[in-house]
Amino acid sequence: MDLEEHEEDGAAEYVLHLYITGATPNSTRAVQNIKGICEQYLKGRYELLIIDIYQQPALAKQDQIVAAPTLVKKMPLPTRRLIGDLSEKDKVLLALGLSAPFGTTSPHD
Amino acid sequence: MQDLMTSSASLGPQLPKTPTGIDGLDEITEGGLPKGRPTLVCGSAGCGKTLMGVEFLVRGIQQYNEPGVLMAFEETADELAANVTSLGFDLQTLQGQGQLRIDHVHVDRSEIEETGEYDLEGLFIRLGYAIDSIGAKRVVLDTIEALFSGFPNQAVLRSEIRRLFRWLKDKGVTTIITAERGEGSLTRQGLEEYVSDCVILLDNRVIEQITTRRLRIVKYRGSTHGTNEYPYLITEDGISVLPVTSLKLAHEVSDEIVSSGVPALDAMFGRHGFYKGSSVLITGTAGTAKTTLAASFAHAVCSTGKRCAFFAFEESPQQLVRNMRSVGLDLAPFIEQGLLHVEASRPTLNGLEKHLVTLHRLVKEFKPDAVVIDPISNLITVGNISEVRSMLTRLIDFLKISNITALFTSLISGRNIQQEMTEEGVSSLVDTWISVRDLEGVGERNRGVSILKARGMAHSNQVREFVVTNQGVQLLDVVIGPTGIVTGASRLTQQMQEQAQALASQQELERKDREIERKRRVLEATIANLRTEFESVEEELRQINHEELVRQQKLADTRRQIAGTASAE
Known part of the structure; x- marks a missing residue:
């Protein structure tokens, strides 16, 4: 079940992979949270891939997934792994390099 | 399993x-x-x-x-x-x-950020x-x-x-x-x-x-x-x-006999050798020919076409072969034929268990009929007594279960000759225990061998003196002197004395024989004399008798003549 959201053609600035486990509460919340964050801070600059590892277990091994849900920030480097339902927004923003102190609010705002 | x-x-x-x-x-x-x-x-x-x-x-x-x-x-x-x-x-x-x-x-950890549940x-x-x-x-x-x-x-x-x-x-x-x-x-x-x-x-x-x-x-x-x-x-x-073989005492036993390699030593056992699959311990002080006895055994095993693994903890294979050749035991051909495998290493090379594994591996690969370990007392250098004992217990059990005749030598402390406990305390584990020791007498050392125990077999109770000749180990006949068994030079003296005595008594015997012969001759001569005498007396008597008869005849004739003339008258 690949759920891709392309806002732009070509290489996106942010490449995010979210690994979820079906429709468990944690996974559902994680999907909602990341979508909200992306729309708010990265509109038009990101590529989000949501992968259900129940359906594609091979990918879990390939991407070294242990915890679920896990959000992997593939681009920009360095790679970061955010585990949990992404409800702690400050931590998510900090890990994604989007935190307020650096003033990187969305240019569309 | x-x-x-x-x-x-x-x-x-x-x-x-x-x-x-x-x-x-x-x-x-x-x-x-x-x-x-x-x-x-x-x-x-x-x-x-x-x-x-x-x-x-x-x-x-x-x-x-x-x-x-x-x-x-x-x-x-x-x-x-x-x-x-x-x-x-x-x-x-x-x-x-x-x-x-x-x-x-x-x-x-550095890549991971917790952001919720x-x-x-x-x-x-x-x-x-x-x-x-x-x-x-x-x-x-x-x-x-x-x-x-x-x-x-x-x-x-x-x-x-x-x-x-x-x-x-x-x-x-x-x-x-x-x-x-x-x-x-x-x-x-x-x-x-x-x-x-x-x-x-x-x-x-x-x-x-x-x-x-x-x-x-x-x-x-x-x-x-x-x-x-x-x-x-x-x-x-x-x-x-390693190696769990000693959980039960349930191994098969054999009634077969294997030779010790020394015929006279075999003769000391009721069945002329060791039982196959039994374990034999040779203890002795330094220089009592333990290794030579062990090599004799290995030689005997290989001579019958069986395989023998020899673990030498003191000598290299070449040294062992050379030394044993000097006493008439040529092991080299057996090594070439693959019947004898000499595994030489210093005990300190490995831990005890490693030695045990080496042995297990060798037994598995080489499939020997007999194993010689010379000496087990050296193992004490790589472990404490209880460890060595437990290792040896397992080893003996393992060999018994595999029906492999095992011969161990063990050096015992020379301080106490009467000490009949091995340091490893394995004496109760082995079936046959042979003790070799120095019999120190006036100005010389001699070697004596005795059997301390032989399970399931009658055995000699004697301490036998033995010598290592260039024909191998030879046991000498028992010589008993006024103070017990005598050995070495005393034994030779005793033997010479006995020989002299034997010669003397032989001569005495011959002298007596001659005496009897002489007496017989004298007696015979006397008998002949008497017979001659008797014959002459007899002759004389017969002559007298005859003459008497003739005289009587004549008398009678005369009487008749007289009567005739009288009647005619």
């Missing part, structure tokens, strides 16, 4: 077990690890936990056709494969054949996927504790690990979980509280600069098991838990 398996099968409701295929471990666990349940293997660094896990999987594939999954938290698949290549495990090929899956779980479902999925893709029956989690450094939320981790073990049980896979030894507890993270079925503790101890690895089964729910600490080794063939 086969017996254990069948007996457990026949008893029915016993706990089903999965044989590990690891040397000796199945004997201790009486059949293997609990089937379909997790087993915790814990130990400090360098104990061979990972190796045990890998071997469990590889043996499972090779011997029991049970595919396996290895989930490695510390090493990558390539590293693991490289590490065990030296042990002959080809993980890559097994993976290629779809019998093994290795999943390296990489957890890097989570679980370890990813791990479950990966494991489940690996198991299902090859139909695995065996799983190894090496070392799951690595997760604790990756995930800060202990509460989640613990509940997830508990769930994981539950899940593995439900899956029905036999699992080994390895864990580091912790301070004051079996594992650092207290994993033992989650794994309650079977816990195996590996230990690595250095005592007097010699490392011994030991294995102990801490618990095994629902099954009996060996409770001792068992030494184990990591050999070229993997782990070898």
Whole structure:
């Protein structure tokens, strides 16, 4: 079940992979949270891939997934792994390099 | 092991077990690890936990056709494969054949950010996927504790690990979980509280600069098991838990006899030799020809076309051959024919267990009919007395079970000649005990041999003197002097005296014979004389008689004539 959201053609600035486990509460919340964050801070600059590892277990091994849900920030480097339902927004923003102190609010705002 | 398996099968409701295929471990666990349940293997660094896990999987594939999954938290698949290549495990090929899956779980704390609630479902999925893709029956989690450094939320981790073990049980896979030894507890993270079925503790101890690895089964729910600490080794063939042969005294015995190699020594035994498969101990002080006796035995074994393994802890093979040639025992041809194998090493080269393994390996490969160890007393340098004793017990049992005649030599302390206890205390284990010793007399040392015991056989009670000649060991006839058995020069003196005595009595005898002859002749002469005398008397009497007769005749005639004339008148 690949759920891709392309806002732009070509290489996106942010490449995010979210690994979820079906429709468990944690996974559902994680999907909602990341979508909200992306729309708010990265509109038009990101590529989000949501992968259900129940359906594609091979990918879990390939991407070294242990915890679920896990959000992997593939681009920009360095790679970061955010585990949990992404409800702690400050931590998510900090890990994604989007935190307020650096003033990187969305240019569309 | 086969017996254990069948007996457990026949008893029915016993706990089903999965044989590990690891040397000796199945004997201790009486059949293997609990089937379909997790087993915790814990130990400090360098104990061979990972190796045990890998071997469990590889043996499972090779011997029991049970595919396996290895989930490695510390090493990558390539590293693991490289590490065990030296042990002959080809993980890559097994993976290629779809019998093994290795999943390296990489957890890097610095990359991870907790952002809310989570679980370890990813791990479950990966494991489940690996198991299902090859139909695995065996799983190894090496070392799951690595997760604790990756995930800060202990509460989640613990509940997830508990769930994981539950899940593995439900899956029905036999699992080994390895864990580091912790301070004051079996594992650092207290994993033992989650794994309650079977816990195996590996230990690595250095005592007097010699490392011994030991294995102990801490618990095994629902099954009996060996409770001792068992030494184990990591050999070229993997782990070898050593060697559990002495659990029962139930070996077959043989009625066959093997020669000691010294005919006169054989004659001291009621059945002219040792029983095949028995163990023989030769004890003696330094320089009492223990090695020569041992070599004689080896020579005798090889002469009958049987194989003999000779463990020399004091001499190199060449030295042994040269030295024995000087006493008329040529071992070189047997070595060339492959009948004799001399394994020479310093005892300190290895720990005790390693020696035992070498011996086991040699016995397995060489299949000897007899084993000579010269001397066992040297082993004391690499272990304490109780260790040496336990090793020798196992060794003797092993050889007995294999029906191999074993001959050990042992040096006993010269301080006390009467000391009839070997330091190793193995004297009660052996069947036949021969003592060689110095009989020190006036200005010389002589060697004496006696049999202290020979189970199941009548034997001589004499102390026999023996000499090592260039024709081998020869026992001398017993010479008893006024003060008991005499040896050496006294023996020669005694023999000369006896010879002189014998000569004297011989001469006396001859003299007496001559005397009798003379007497007989005299008697015969006398008899002849008497007979002649008698004959002459007889003759005379007969003459007198005759004359008397004639005279009477004449008288009668005269009377008749007178009467005739008177009537005519």
